[in-house]
Amino acid sequence: xxxxxxxxxxxxxxxxxxxxxxxxxxxxxxxxxxxxxxxxxxxxxxxxxxxxxxxxxxxxxxxxxxxxxxxxxxxxxxxxxxxxxxxxxxxxxxxxxxxxxxxxxxxxxxxxxxxxxxxxxxxxxxxxxxxxxxxxxxxxxxxxxxxxxxxxxxxxxxxxxxxxxxxxxxxxxxxxxxxxxxxxxxxxxxxxxxxxxxxxxxxxxxxxxxxxxxxxxxxxxxxxxxxxxxxxxxxxxxxxxxxxxxxxxxxxxxxxxxxxxxxxxxxxxxxxxxxxxxxxxxxxxxxx
Amino acid sequence: xxxxxxxxxxxxxxxxxxxxxxxxxxxxxxxxxxxxxxxxxxxxxxxxxxxxxxxxxxxxxxxxxxxxxxxxxxxxxxxxxxxxxxxxxxxxxxxxxxxxxxxxxxxxxxxxxxxxxxxxxxxxxxxxxxxxxxxxxxxxxxxxxxxxxxxxxxxxxxxxxxxxxxxxxxxxxxxxxxxxxxxxxxxxxxxxxxxxxxxxxxxxxxxxxxxxxxxxxxxxxxxxxxxxxxxxxxxxxxxxxxxxxxxxxxxxxxxxxxxxxxxxxxxxxxxxxxxxxxxxxxxxxxxxxxxxxxxxxxxxxxxxxxxxxxxxxx
Numbered sequence: 001x002x003x004x005x006x007x008x009x010x011x012x013x014x015x016x017x018x019x020x021x022x023x024x025x026x027x028x029x030x031x032x033x034x035x036x037x038x039x040x041x042x043x044x045x046x047x048x049x050x051x052x053x054x055x056x057x058x059x060x061x062x063x064x065x066x067x068x069x070x071x072x073x074x075x076x077x078x079x080x081x082x083x084x085x086x087x088x089x090x091x092x093x094x095x096x097x098x099x100x101x102x103x104x105x106x107x108x109x110x111x112x113x114x115x116x117x118x119x120x121x122x123x124x125x126x127x128x129x130x131x132x133x134x135x136x137x138x139x140x141x142x143x144x145x146x147x148x149x150x151x152x153x154x155x156x157x158x159x160x161x162x163x164x165x166x167x168x169x170x171x172x173x174x175x176x177x178x179x180x181x182x183x184x185x186x187x188x189x190x191x192x193x194x195x196x197x198x199x200x201x202x203x204x205x206x207x208x209x210x211x212x213x214x215x216x217x218x219x220x221x222x223x224x225x226x227x228x229x230x231x232x233x234x235x236x237x238x239x240x241x242x243x244x245x246x247x248x249x250x251x252x253x254x255x256x257x258x259x260x261x262x263x264x265x266x267x268x269x270x271x272x273x274x275x276x277x278x279x280x281x282x283x284x285x286x287x288x
Numbered sequence: 289x290x291x292x293x294x295x296x297x298x299x300x301x302x303x304x305x306x307x308x309x310x311x312x313x314x315x316x317x318x319x320x321x322x323x324x325x326x327x328x329x330x331x332x333x334x335x336x337x338x339x340x341x342x343x344x345x346x347x348x349x350x351x352x353x354x355x356x357x358x359x360x361x362x363x364x365x366x367x368x369x370x371x372x373x374x375x376x377x378x379x380x381x382x383x384x385x386x387x388x389x390x391x392x393x394x395x396x397x398x399x400x401x402x403x404x405x406x407x408x409x410x411x412x413x414x415x416x417x418x419x420x421x422x423x424x425x426x427x428x429x430x431x432x433x434x435x436x437x438x439x440x441x442x443x444x445x446x447x448x449x450x451x452x453x454x455x456x457x458x459x460x461x462x463x464x465x466x467x468x469x470x471x472x473x474x475x476x477x478x479x480x481x482x483x484x485x486x487x488x489x490x491x492x493x494x495x496x497x498x499x500x501x502x503x504x505x506x507x508x509x510x511x512x513x514x515x516x517x518x519x520x521x522x523x524x525x526x527x528x529x530x531x532x533x534x535x536x537x538x539x540x541x542x543x544x545x546x547x548x549x550x551x552x553x554x555x556x557x558x559x560x561x562x563x564x565x566x567x568x569x570x571x572x573x574x575x576x577x578x579x580x581x582x583x584x585x586x587x588x589x590x591x592x593x594x595x596x597x598x599x600x601x602x
Contacts, residue, residue, distance in 0.1 A: 031397065037397050037400060037401070039534075084581065084585070087585055091584075091588070093342060093396065093397050093400060094336065094342050094537075094541065094545075095541070095584050095588065097342065097344060097400060097534075097537065098534075098537060098538060098541055098580060098584050099580065099581055099584040099585070101534045101537070101538070101580065102538075102576075102577045102578070102579070102580030102581040102584065103577065103581060104534075104577070105573045105574065105576055105577030105580070106574055106577035106578060106581065107577075108573065108577075109571045109573045109574035109577065110574065112571060113571060113574070222530075226404065226405060226408045226530070229401045229404060229405055230401075230405050232401065233398060233401050233402055233405065237397060237398065265416065266409075266412030266413060266415070266416045267409050267412060267413055270405055270406065270408070270409035270412075271409075273402070273405055274390055274406075277390055277391075277393060277394065277402065278390065278393070281393040281394050281398070282394075282398070283398075
């Protein structure tokens with residue numbers, strides 16, 4: 001393979017992987033701490049992308065729209081946790097699957113009512129709308145590099161939040177022993193609400209960042225959801241570090257799979273998952 | 289099994305047997321579909337309700353069998369009834385055995401995610417395969433023909449004949465499942481659902497039991513996939529999509545999982561609701577979604593729970 005093309009594929013793979021990480025980290029946090037399997041997580045990604053579309057048109061500035069969108073996503077997450085999710089904590093996974101499946105239908109149809117069923121595009125911010133030439137014919141879109149940088153910054157911020165702050169300490173403690181945290185006088189209900197909203201915001205942010213590249217279309221959440229599941233399974237459920245490693249692995253495998261094995265492109269990531277399951281059923285960083 | 293439920297089942301069976309004498313073609317086909325879905329739901333309930341394996345990829349054997357029938361049917365000619373049925377069910381069983389050997393290494397939430405992922409793998413494979421019709425799928429112009437030594441007892445092209453085939457298979461599968469669950473095998477999987485660790489200590493090879501369940505459920509799903517493809521006359525990737533698996537799970541839980549008539553009630557109730565909601569609005573899935581959310585919150589153990597409630601009062 002030509003080194004320049006190779007470089008482009010690596011960059012694409014890493015960028016895709018980092019985007020997946022944003023979605024999957026929320027999923028894995030919500031499972032690891034709240035014990036909830038959330039099928040509606042892909043819907044938050046979709047909501048994010050559509051918010052980016054609407055808000056950018058209204059506000060005229062992508063970054064302002066991004067900030068407003070994240071705030072709206074946090075509000076949505078808080079409301080949803082209060083309305084529905086908190087009743088699921090003591091329930092069996094089966095009912096969590098079912099209820100969040102129902103939520104997907106609700107979100108899909110709500111999207112259809114609010115935004116319609118058309119495909120929309122979102123403009124890349126003007127200042128960043130150019131490409132770096134690599135050879136005479138090949139170039140690389142700067143926006144993709146910006147996406148990767150933003151994702152990396154958020155990954156670092158999450159590491160800092162979870163490992164270095166008081167809130168992070170409470171989150172980690174809540175994952176280990178809910179009752180103990182509660183009896184130490186920490187409002188576990190509020191803590192859970194914050195974690196859920198954080199997960200929603202991460203997924204929505206991923207959708208907003210992806211909107212200029214992937215366009216905005218119905219059903220975009222489902223595809224991401226399933227791949228994020230694969231990421232979480234490979235990385236180990238509940239492990240944010242595992243999600244990062246697995247997301248990069250999947251991003252690269254998917255990108256190179258499309259180039260090297262085009263006839264099996266859609267299946268490469270699932271075959272990778274099957275291989276990991278044979279080797280370590282609990283995922284790379286999962287605890288047994 | 290509760291007394292009222294038994295009576296209800298008998299009345300239901302009589303009503304179903306008599307229905308083609310009065311029903312219009314549209315409703316005849318509708319009830320046929322409901323009965324096929326009921327078999328499908330029974331097969332998933334074997335995993336979810338009786339063995340404690342929550343599979344979100346049950347559309348995989350269903351779709352595999354449907355596509356097998358499509359491949360076996362020559363254009364503008366009928367496939368053989370017995371051969372196509374045997375091959376479809378066999379292929380579904382084989383696919384389930386391969387997937388099962390992998391997914392049963394995991395449990396709990398992993399199992400849910402991994403079955404879902406394998407289901408999607410099959411979906412994307414079919415979706416991206418030109419020779420399988422890609423995202424549009426393919427038509428099956430002629431339904432399989434049943435022939436016994438040159439004698440044709442019934443013609444599946446006639447709605448009423450297909451209806452009775454589905455009804456016969458539903459009764460057969462229902463009865464077979466009752467026998468199986470009462471047999472030592474059924475007691476063993478009930479034990480595995482309750483406490484797998486203890487069963488292993490007692491000397492049961494629990495993995496093999498679970499794999500046997502997974503394959504059997506897959507074969508029954510294959511039976512329904514074959515029926516659906518033959519009935520609808522087309523196959524498409526949506527048959528393998530996880531919405532299929534999700535709706536099926538909804539049927540099982542709505543009806544009451546692990547109860548004898550639960551999956552049948554659930555399939556009938558959900559299909560009927562769909563029909564009603566579709567009559568109300570183009571955005572019927574919104575209503576269905578809200579219905580699912582509310583029923584999980586307020587009727588946690590399904591429709592069969594309503595019968596329990598009556599019994600406790602009465």
